[in-house]
Amino acid sequence: AATPKDTLVLAWAIDDIITLDPGEAFEISAGEIMGNAYDNLVNLDINDTSKVTPGVAASWTVSDDALTYTFKIKPDLKFASGNPITAADVAYTFERAVKLDKSPAFILTQFGLTKDNVTEKAKATDDSTFVLTVDKAYAPSFVLNCLTANVASIVDKALLEEHVADGDFGNGWLKTNYAGSGPFKMMQWRANEILVLERNDNYYGEKAKVKRAIYRHMKESSGQRLALEAGDIDVARNLEPGDLDAIAKNKEIITDAAPKGTVYYFSLNQKNANLAKPEVREALKYLVDYDAIGATLIKGIGEIHQTFLPKGMLGSLDENPYRLDVAKAKELLAKAGLADGFDVTMDVRNTQPVTGIAESVQQTFAQAGVKLSIIPGDGKQTLTKYRARNHDIYIGQWGTDYWDPHSNADTFAANPNNADDAAAKPLSWRNAWDIPELTKETAAALLERDAAKRGAMYEDLQKKVLETGPFVIVFQQTEVAAVRAEVKGYKLGPSFDTNLLSPVSKE
Amino acid sequence: MTTSGTPLLTVEDLRVTFPTRTGEVQAVRGVSFTLGRERLGIVGESGSGKSQTGRAIMGLTPPHAKIAARKLAFGDRDLLAMPKSERRELRGKKVAMILQDPKYSLNPVMTIGRQIVETLKTHEKVSTAEAKARALSMLEAVQIRDPERVFDLYPHEVSGGMGQRAMIAMMLVCGPELLIADEPTSALDVTVQLDVLSILDKLVAERGMGLIFISHDLRLVSSFCDRVIVMYAGKIVEELPSANLADAKHPYTRGLLNCLPTIGTDRHPLPVLDRKREWAL
Amino acid sequence: MSPNPTGAAQAQPRPYSREWLLSDRPVSRRQARLGRAYIVWRRFAENRLALVGLAIIILLLLVAAFADVLSPHDPVVGDLRNARLLPPGSEGYLLGTDDQGRDILSRLVYGSRLTLLVVVLVAIIAAPIGLIVGTVSGYIGGWADAVLMRITDIFLAFPKLVLALALVAALGPGIENAILAIAVTSWPPYARIARAETMTFRNSEFIAAVKLMGASPLRIILRHVMPLCVSSLIVRVTLDMAGIILTAAGLGFLGLGAQPPLPEWGAMIASGRRFILDQWWVAAMPGFAILVVSLGFNLLGDGLRDALDPKEAGQ
Amino acid sequence: MTSAVSIRDMVVIYNDFAALNHVSLDVGAGESFGIVGESGSGKSTLLRAISGLASFDQGTLTVNGRSYSGRHRDKAFYRTVQMVFQDPYGSLHPRQTVDRLLLEPLLIHGFDDIEARISRALDEVGLGSGFRFRYSHQLSGGQRQRIAIARALILEPKILLLDEPTSALDASIQAEILNLLEQARRDRNLTFVMVSHDLGVISHMCERLAVMRQGEVVETVPAKALEKREFSADYTRRLLVASEGFRRG
Amino acid sequence: MALSDTSAVTRRNRRRASSAAMGLLRFAVTTLTTVFGLLVVTFFIGRVIPIDPVLAIVGDRAPAHVVERTRIELGLNLPLYQQFFIYVEQALSGNFGTSVLTTNPVFEDIKRVFPATIELATIGTLIGAILGIPLGVLAAVKRGSIADQVVRVIGLIGYSVPIFWLGLLSLVLFYAKLRWVAYPGRIDVVYEYTFTSTTGFFLFDAAWQGQWDVFRDVFRHVILPASLLGYFSLAYISRMTRSFMLNELSQEYIVAARAKGLSETRIIWFHALRNAAVPLVTVIALSYAGLLEGSVLTETIFSWPGLGLYITNSLQNADMNAVLGGTLVIGAVFVGINIFSDLLYRTLDPRTRSR
Numbered sequence A: 001a002a003t004p005k006d007t008l009v010l011a012w013a014i015d016d017i018i019t020l021d022p023g024e025a026f027e028i029s030a031g032e033i034m035g036n037a038y039d040n041l042v043n044l045d046i047n048d049t050s051k052v053t054p055g056v057a058a059s060w061t062v063s064d065d066a067l068t069y070t071f072k073i074k075p076d077l078k079f080a081s082g083n084p085i086t087a088a089d090v091a092y093t094f095e096r097a098v099k100l101d102k103s104p105a106f107i108l109t110q111f112g113l114t115k116d117n118v119t120e121k122a123k124a125t126d127d128s129t130f131v132l133t134v135d136k137a138y139a140p141s142f143v144l145n146c147l148t149a150n151v152a153s154i155v156d157k158a159l160l161e162e163h164v165a166d167g168d169f170g171n172g173w174l175k176t177n178y179a180g181s182g183p184f185k186m187m188q189w190r191a192n193e194i195l196v197l198e199r200n201d202n203y204y205g206e207k208a209k210v211k212r213a214i215y216r217h218m219k220e221s222s223g224q225r226l227a228l229e230a231g232d233i234d235v236a237r238n239l240e241p242g243d244l245d246a247i248a249k250n251k252e253i254i255t256d257a258a259p260k261g262t263v264y265y266f267s268l269n270q271k272n273a274n275l276a277k278p279e280v281r282e283a284l285k286y287l288v289d290y291d292a293i294g295a296t297l298i299k300g301i302g303e304i305h306q307t308f309l310p311k312g313m314l315g316s317l318d319e320n321p322y323r324l325d326v327a328k329a330k331e332l333l334a335k336a337g338l339a340d341g342f343d344v345t346m347d348v349r350n351t352q353p354v355t356g357i358a359e360s361v362q363q364t365f366a367q368a369g370v371k372l373s374i375i376p377g378d379g380k381q382t383l384t385k386y387r388a389r390n391h392d393i394y395i396g397q398w399g400t401d402y403w404d405p406h407s408n409a410d411t412f413a414a415n416p417n418n419a420d421d422a423a424a425k426p427l428s429w430r431n432a433w434d435i436p437e438l439t440k441e442t443a444a445a446l447l448e449r450d451a452a453k454r455g456a457m458y459e460d461l462q463k464k465v466l467e468t469g470p471f472v473i474v475f476q477q478t479e480v481a482a483v484r485a486e487v488k489g490y491k492l493g494p495s496f497d498t499n500l501l502s503p504v505s506k507e
Numbered sequence B: 001m002t003t004s005g006t007p008l009l010t011v012e013d014l015r016v017t018f019p020t021r022t023g024e025v026q027a028v029r030g031v032s033f034t035l036g037r038e039r040l041g042i043v044g045e046s047g048s049g050k051s052q053t054g055r056a057i058m059g060l061t062p063p064h065a066k067i068a069a070r071k072l073a074f075g076d077r078d079l080l081a082m083p084k085s086e087r088r089e090l091r092g093k094k095v096a097m098i099l100q101d102p103k104y105s106l107n108p109v110m111t112i113g114r115q116i117v118e119t120l121k122t123h124e125k126v127s128t129a130e131a132k133a134r135a136l137s138m139l140e141a142v143q144i145r146d147p148e149r150v151f152d153l154y155p156h157e158v159s160g161g162m163g164q165r166a167m168i169a170m171m172l173v174c175g176p177e178l179l180i181a182d183e184p185t186s187a188l189d190v191t192v193q194l195d196v197l198s199i200l201d202k203l204v205a206e207r208g209m210g211l212i213f214i215s216h217d218l219r220l221v222s223s224f225c226d227r228v229i230v231m232y233a234g235k236i237v238e239e240l241p242s243a244n245l246a247d248a249k250h251p252y253t254r255g256l257l258n259c260l261p262t263i264g265t266d267r268h269p270l271p272v273l274d275r276k277r278e279w280a281l
Numbered sequence C: 001m002s003p004n005p006t007g008a009a010q011a012q013p014r015p016y017s018r019e020w021l022l023s024d025r026p027v028s029r030r031q032a033r034l035g036r037a038y039i040v041w042r043r044f045a046e047n048r049l050a051l052v053g054l055a056i057i058i059l060l061l062l063v064a065a066f067a068d069v070l071s072p073h074d075p076v077v078g079d080l081r082n083a084r085l086l087p088p089g090s091e092g093y094l095l096g097t098d099d100q101g102r103d104i105l106s107r108l109v110y111g112s113r114l115t116l117l118v119v120v121l122v123a124i125i126a127a128p129i130g131l132i133v134g135t136v137s138g139y140i141g142g143w144a145d146a147v148l149m150r151i152t153d154i155f156l157a158f159p160k161l162v163l164a165l166a167l168v169a170a171l172g173p174g175i176e177n178a179i180l181a182i183a184v185t186s187w188p189p190y191a192r193i194a195r196a197e198t199m200t201f202r203n204s205e206f207i208a209a210v211k212l213m214g215a216s217p218l219r220i221i222l223r224h225v226m227p228l229c230v231s232s233l234i235v236r237v238t239l240d241m242a243g244i245i246l247t248a249a250g251l252g253f254l255g256l257g258a259q260p261p262l263p264e265w266g267a268m269i270a271s272g273r274r275f276i277l278d279q280w281w282v283a284a285m286p287g288f289a290i291l292v293v294s295l296g297f298n299l300l301g302d303g304l305r306d307a308l309d310p311k312e313a314g315q
Numbered sequence D: 001m002t003s004a005v006s007i008r009d010m011v012v013i014y015n016d017f018a019a020l021n022h023v024s025l026d027v028g029a030g031e032s033f034g035i036v037g038e039s040g041s042g043k044s045t046l047l048r049a050i051s052g053l054a055s056f057d058q059g060t061l062t063v064n065g066r067s068y069s070g071r072h073r074d075k076a077f078y079r080t081v082q083m084v085f086q087d088p089y090g091s092l093h094p095r096q097t098v099d100r101l102l103l104e105p106l107l108i109h110g111f112d113d114i115e116a117r118i119s120r121a122l123d124e125v126g127l128g129s130g131f132r133f134r135y136s137h138q139l140s141g142g143q144r145q146r147i148a149i150a151r152a153l154i155l156e157p158k159i160l161l162l163d164e165p166t167s168a169l170d171a172s173i174q175a176e177i178l179n180l181l182e183q184a185r186r187d188r189n190l191t192f193v194m195v196s197h198d199l200g201v202i203s204h205m206c207e208r209l210a211v212m213r214q215g216e217v218v219e220t221v222p223a224k225a226l227e228k229r230e231f232s233a234d235y236t237r238r239l240l241v242a243s244e245g246f247r248r249g
Numbered sequence E: 001m002a003l004s005d006t007s008a009v010t011r012r013n014r015r016r017a018s019s020a021a022m023g024l025l026r027f028a029v030t031t032l033t034t035v036f037g038l039l040v041v042t043f044f045i046g047r048v049i050p051i052d053p054v055l056a057i058v059g060d061r062a063p064a065h066v067v068e069r070t071r072i073e074l075g076l077n078l079p080l081y082q083q084f085f086i087y088v089e090q091a092l093s094g095n096f097g098t099s100v101l102t103t104n105p106v107f108e109d110i111k112r113v114f115p116a117t118i119e120l121a122t123i124g125t126l127i128g129a130i131l132g133i134p135l136g137v138l139a140a141v142k143r144g145s146i147a148d149q150v151v152r153v154i155g156l157i158g159y160s161v162p163i164f165w166l167g168l169l170s171l172v173l174f175y176a177k178l179r180w181v182a183y184p185g186r187i188d189v190v191y192e193y194t195f196t197s198t199t200g201f202f203l204f205d206a207a208w209q210g211q212w213d214v215f216r217d218v219f220r221h222v223i224l225p226a227s228l229l230g231y232f233s234l235a236y237i238s239r240m241t242r243s244f245m246l247n248e249l250s251q252e253y254i255v256a257a258r259a260k261g262l263s264e265t266r267i268i269w270f271h272a273l274r275n276a277a278v279p280l281v282t283v284i285a286l287s288y289a290g291l292l293e294g295s296v297l298t299e300t301i302f303s304w305p306g307l308g309l310y311i312t313n314s315l316q317n318a319d320m321n322a323v324l325g326g327t328l329v330i331g332a333v334f335v336g337i338n339i340f341s342d343l344l345y346r347t348l349d350p351r352t353r354s355r
C-alpha cells in the first residue's frame, strides 16, 4: 500500500535506541534522530566535513590563546515548544550534559569542564552571547567538531525544568520526549517499533517539506526490501548486498550511498601470548581475503579500508597494503615459531556482515594452519566479554564519537594506562596494547592548531597502527539507502547525525 | 403367547463374520430361530455369540463385520434388504435393545430425561411438553419413585439399578414390538437384579412385546423365559421350553446346569464341564 | 532353559519362523520376547506411513554415518570468490551454494549429524529424568508428589522457547547449551505422562499383587511400574523428536543454537533468510530437510504408538 | 481352634466415607470363612485392610498371633497371607510372562530351587509348563485366575484371601476354579477368607460366613444355617431369595 | 454405638470442611510456588547471563566510568542474596520496574504488547479449532479411509514443519509475489494517525469504531501469521479430536444411541462430539496457551509487536526487568488458562459437578 504523500516512512533497525535525551543518547540511530530534531551551536558542513557551519550560533570567535570561544546566538529563535532560544539555554545544555555525566559527556568534559566549574566555563554572558572556556590550547577544529555532537544539542531549559524529578535535569522525562528546536519534532517513540517525527513549524531555517517522518523498526534486509518494493515504506536503510543487487534493476527504486565514519575491524588481544607476537599480528593481516569480501559480503555497503580513520575525515590515510597472501603469512608464522599454526577463538556478534566476515576469515586463517573457532553471541554479550579483555580475537565495528580524527586516534592509538583498573579504557586498552609512545603522539596531535600539520600527524599515527597494531581493519562502512523514486531530495550525510530529512519531499 | 401367522421375528442361518489380522472369525455360525410375542432366552458362555446375534438383528454390528442370513425378517419385512434409513427408523421404534451396563450405555453428559425424550422425538412428532410428560410416565412405569427428580439427573448421579431402569424406559418409550435385552442385569447387584427383571416381566406382559433375553445365567433365564436357546461357539446346540430344562439332551446344557454350586447341595468337587471338540463343529 | 515336558510333545514350529514367533505357547523366554516384538513389528509394518517414517530415519542414520563419503564438498570451507549463491543444479553443486560459497548438499549431509546429536542427547537426558520424576511422584504420592509436581509445574508454566532462550542466553550460545536447554525444558511433560500413567497403575490389582509379594516400593517402581511407562514414553519421545528438532532449529534460527560454521539446519535457514527473495534455495533446502526428518520422526512415533498401544489408537 | 485372623472394631475411612464401620471377625486356623454382601458393602475393603493394601484408622488386627496396624506389613506377613483378586484381567501384569510373574515372589523372598518351584506351581493349578512363557493376554480368564492362584500359592502361605475369585468367570469355569481352590486348601491345610456376592458359592466353599451391609457385619452364621434358613437378619433373607433365581408374581 | 456414630460423623464433617479448605490452600500454594519458582529462575538466569545489564542501560559506547557508576546505582555490587531480596520484594509489590530497553514501566509495555499476542493467538486458535475439529471428526468417522490419511498427513506436516521456515516461504509467496497480505507489523503506517486503539485489540477496535478500511488493513496484516499459527494448532486439534472421537465412538452409549434409532449425524455431532468436547477444551486451551507463549518465532518473522518478540528482545539485551515481567505474565496466563479450562471441563462434564 502506498504511503501518504506528506509522510516519509523509513524502515530502519532502530533497536539500539535506549534514550532520546541528547545529553545521554550515544547510539547511532539516536544520533540521526537528534540530528533531525535538535539544533547545535554549530553544525557539520555536509559538503565539506572539515568545516563547520553556523547553527544556533550566528558567529563565533576564538581567542588568541585558543582557550576562549565566544558564540553569538541568532536572534528570535524559538524552540518547538514556542519558548525562545537564548544563550541561557545553551549554557544550561552544557551544564546539564556535564552534570548528568552520561555516556557522551566526555566529549565536553575533555575540554576540562567539570561539574564544579561548568557554570563558570560555559556561561551565558547575555541573552545572545555564550562563552566557552577550555583548559588547553586545543586545535579549534577539534573543539568546534566536538560541538557538533549530539551531546551539545541545545535543549529547552524552560520546558525541561517543568519535568525535573530528583534533580535529574528532566532526564527521566526526556528519554522518551522532546525539548529541541530542530526541523522536526520527536512525537512518539515505541522501542523496537516505531519513531515518529513531525515537522517543527517553529524552526528558523528552511522548513521540512514533509509533514511527518516515521521510522519503522525493521531488522531484516529482505523484509525491508519486500516492503520497499511493495511501497509500504519509502526508504529502506539496512539493505544487504544481495538485496541491493536485486533492487538495482528496479526502476521505481533508487539508491543513495555515503561513506560513514564506521570501520569494521578485528582486534587481537595482546594478553594472548601468540597474538602478542608482532609476526603473528602481521601474519593475520595477510590472512584476510579482502578482495573477495569486498566483492561479495560487503559489496555496496562498505569499502575495503585498512586504516583507522574513515575516509573523508581530516588526516585520513587511504592506503590498503594488505591482501590475502597465505605464503607470506606462513613465513611470518614460521618466524614466530608457529609454523604449524595455533588455535584461537573469535567473539562474533551474530549480525551481518560481521558473521559472514568472521566465517570467511575462519576459512582463510585455516589455510595457514590457524584454527579459528567462532564464539558467537549477541551484541551485548560479546561486548561484555570484550570490555573485560577476556577475548582472543574480537570482531566488531567502531564508529566515531564525533566528527574529528581525535575520536578514533584516541581509541586506536592511545592507551594511557594498560593496567586492569585503568580509568580510560580505549580499544587499545581492551586489547592490552601498551603504547606509551603512540599515546604521546596522539596527545600532541590534539594540540596542533594548524590543520594541515595536524592531518599529517594523524597520517603518521595511522601508518604505525596499520603496521604494528593489533587491529586488522577490514573495511569502512558505506551507508546505503534505497529510496522509492517518488521521494525527492533524500541524501545521506557524511556522519550519522547528518542524514537529514528536511530537504526530502514526495511527489 | 405365540401368535398365529407370521412370527414377529424370523432368523434363518444367521452368520456374523469378523475379518481380523489372523483371518476371519465367525462369531455367529448359522443361527436360526423364530420369535413370537414371547420371552426367548439365549444362554451360552462368554464368546459364544449371544451378543452378536442380538446386535445383528438390531443392525448394530460394527461396519467391518459381514452379516449373512438366508432370512432375517421382522414380521414380513426383510431386515437385510431394507435401506439403512428404514432400518434406523425401525430401531428404537419397533425394535429396541437394552445393553448390559447402564454405567457405560447412557450418555454421560446428557440428563436421563433428555435421553429418553430424544428417543421419542426421533421417532414421533411430539411437542416438548408432551415428550416430557411421556418420558415421566415411562419413568414411572419402570418404577422410579421420583420421576421428576430423576428426569434431571445425569447418569453418574443414579445407582446402577436406577440407571438400568432409565435405560429400559429410554428403549421402551416408543413402545417397540420387539425388545432385545443383552445381559441387562449382570452388572447389577443380586437384589437389584430381581427388581429390574420383574419390571421387564411386567412390561412385556402388559404390552405384549416379544423379548429376547440374553444371559449367561442358565438358571435365571430358565426361570424368566418361556423358551431357551443354548449357544455354543456361535451355534445353537439346543432349543427347548424352560419348563423342560431338566430334560435337556445336549451334554453342554446339562453340564451348565450341573456345575453351579447351590445352597443345600453338597457336591465336592463340583462337576465340571468337559468340553468336547465336536460340539463346536 | 527349563525342562519342558508338555511342550516337547507338541510339534514346535521351526525356530524364528513366522509360526514360531506367532505361537501363543512359547517355550522359552526368548521366544516369548521375540514373539512379542514380532507382533509389535507386524502391527507397525501394517501402517505404510509408519514404514515411510522408519525409512526416513534409517536414511538419516545412514547419511549421518557416511557423511564423509556422501558429501561432495567440504561443509565448512567454501569458495567465496567463485561459487557464492549458485542455484541448485549448478555444476558440482547439486543443491546450490550458500553465501559463503559452500555446498548446501554437503552441509545438509553433515548437518544430519548435528540433528541426530541433538535429538539423541535430549532424549537421553530428558526422558529418564521425566520417567524417574513421574513414576516416583505418581507412585509415592503425598509430599514427594506435591514437591515434584510443583517443580514440574514451574517448568511447565515457563514459556518453553523463552526458557530455552534464557538458558542459552545464560550459558552462552552453542549446540551443547542448546541441547541442555531443550532437555531442561523437555522433561516436565514426560514426568506428567509417567505420573499419570503410574497413577492409573498405582491402585491396580497387579501392582497390589506385587505389593502382597512383599516387594519394596523401589522394586515396584523399577521393575513393575517403569516398564509399563516406558512404551508410552518411547512413543512420546519419538513424537517429540520432531519438536526437539524444531526447537533446536528455532534456537539456531535465532542465532542461539549451533554456531557457524556448523551446518546446523536451523542456523542455515537463518543465514539463508537474507537471500530468501532471490536465492530461495539457501533457506528452502535446510527447511525442507528439517521438514522431512521431523515428519519421519512423527510418522515413526505415530506408527509406534499404534503398534505399542492399540488402545490409545482407538482400536 | 486358634484364630488365624482376628479383627476387632476395625474402621476404614476413605476420604470422608466409612467403608468399614466397626467390623469384628474371627477366622479360625484352617477354617474357610465366607463374606457375602451386596456391592459396595465393604467386602473388598476388609480384605485390603487385612493385607495392608488399605490402612485402617481404628481397631486391631491380629494374624497368627501377631498384631498389625495401619498399612505396614513385614515380609513374614506376606509369607503367611496371600490374596487372589477378583479381576483376572487386571491382576496380572500386562507386560510380564507367566514365568516372570511367578519368578518375582521367589526372588523377593530369596527362594532357591526356583525352576522346580515354578514348574510345580504350574502343574498344581493344572496348567503345565506349556503356559510358562505366555503373556497374560495369551490366556483365557480361567487360565489367568489359575496363574493368580499359583502366584499366591508359590510362597506357601497359610492364609489365602480370596476376593470374588470367580465372579468374572463363566459358570462352567467357576466350577473348575472352585474345585482347584478346594483341592489346594485340602492339600496345604490353608485358611480361606473368601468374599463373594453369590451365596451359592459361599455356602459351597465355606464353613462359616459373615453377611455385610454398608460397611458393617450384619451377622455371622454357619453355612449350614443358610440351608435351614436359621438366620436372624432380614437382609440375609433377601440375599438368599435373590440367589434362587427369578420368581414371577 | 451411638457415641461412636457421632464421633464418626464429626470426624467426617471435619474431614469435609478441611478438604474444602485444603483445596483452596492447595490452589493458593500451587500458584504461589509457581510464581516464586518463576521469580527464582528468572533472577538467576538474569544474574548468570553473560551480558552486563549495565550495558543495556548505558549503551554500547559508554565510557568505563559511566558503566561503573550505573552498576552501583543499580545495586549490582550488592551480594547476590540481597539483590534477590530486593528483586522479590519489588516483584511482589507489583513493581516489575522499568524496562531499560523501552524506558517504559514494564507493566505499561506488557499492556501494550500483550494484546497483539492475544489477538494473534486467538485468531490462530479460532482457525485451528474451526477447521481442526471437523477434520478430526471426519478422520475418526472415516477411519482408515483416504480422508483419514489425508487429515493425518496434513496434521503431521503441521507438527513437522519449522514454523519460521513456513513463515518465510509464505511471506515470499503471499506478500512478495502475490501481494495478498500486508507486512510487517499490525497496521499500515497510514492508519497510525487515523486510528487509535483503546483495547489494544485492533480488529475489535476497528470494527467497534466502524472503521472498516482499518479493519481490512489490520486483517491483511494479521491473517498470514494467524493462519500459520492456526495451521499449527489445527494439526494438534484435529489429531486430538480424531483420537478423542475414536475413543467416544467405541463406547457403549454410542451403540445405545444407535439402538435408539438416531441418525449417524446426530450420533457423531451431538453425542460423540459432545463427549469428546470435554477433553477437547483442555486441548484447545493448552494449544491456545501454547500459541500465547510460543509465538516467539512467528512474531520475529512477521515483526509482530507482541509479547514473544518483547521478551526475546529484552533477553538479548539483558533487560531482565522486562524478561521477568513478561515471563511472569505468561506464567500467570498459563496458570489462568489452566484454571479456566479446568472450570470449563467441570461445566462440560457433569461427572465432575457434584450435587
Ligand SMILES: Nc1ncnc2c1ncn2[C@@H]1O[C@H](COP(=O)(O)OP(=O)(O)OP(=O)(O)O)[C@@H](O)[C@H]1O
Residues within 6 Å of the ligand: B018, B020, B025, B026, B027, B028, B044, B045, B046, B047, B048, B049, B050, B051, B052, B053, B062, B216
Ligand atoms: N469386533 C470384533 N472383532 C472380532 N471379533 C469379534 C468382535 N466382536 C466380537 N467378536 C467375537 O465374536 C464372538 C462372539 O462375541 P459375543 O460378544 O457375541 O459373545 P457373547 O456370547 O455375548 O459373550 P459374553 O457373554 O462375554 O458377552 C467372540 O468370540 C468375539 O471374540
Ligand SMILES: Nc1ncnc2c1ncn2[C@@H]1O[C@H](COP(=O)(O)OP(=O)(O)OP(=O)(O)O)[C@@H](O)[C@H]1O
Residues within 6 Å of the ligand: D014, D015, D017, D019, D037, D038, D039, D040, D041, D042, D043, D044, D045, D046, D197
Ligand atoms: N480407594 C477408595 N476411595 C474411596 N472410596 C472407596 C475406595 N475403595 C472403596 N471405596 C468405597 O468403599 C465402599 C466399600 O467398597 P468395597 O470395594 O469394599 O465394596 P465391595 O463390598 O467389595 O463391593 P463389590 O462387590 O462391588 O466389590 C464402596 O462404597 C466404595 O465406593
Ligand SMILES: [Mg+2]
Residues within 6 Å of the ligand: B050, B051, B052, B182, B183
Ligand atoms: Mg455379550
Ligand SMILES: [Mg+2]
Residues within 6 Å of the ligand: D043, D044, D045, D086, D163
Ligand atoms: Mg469388591
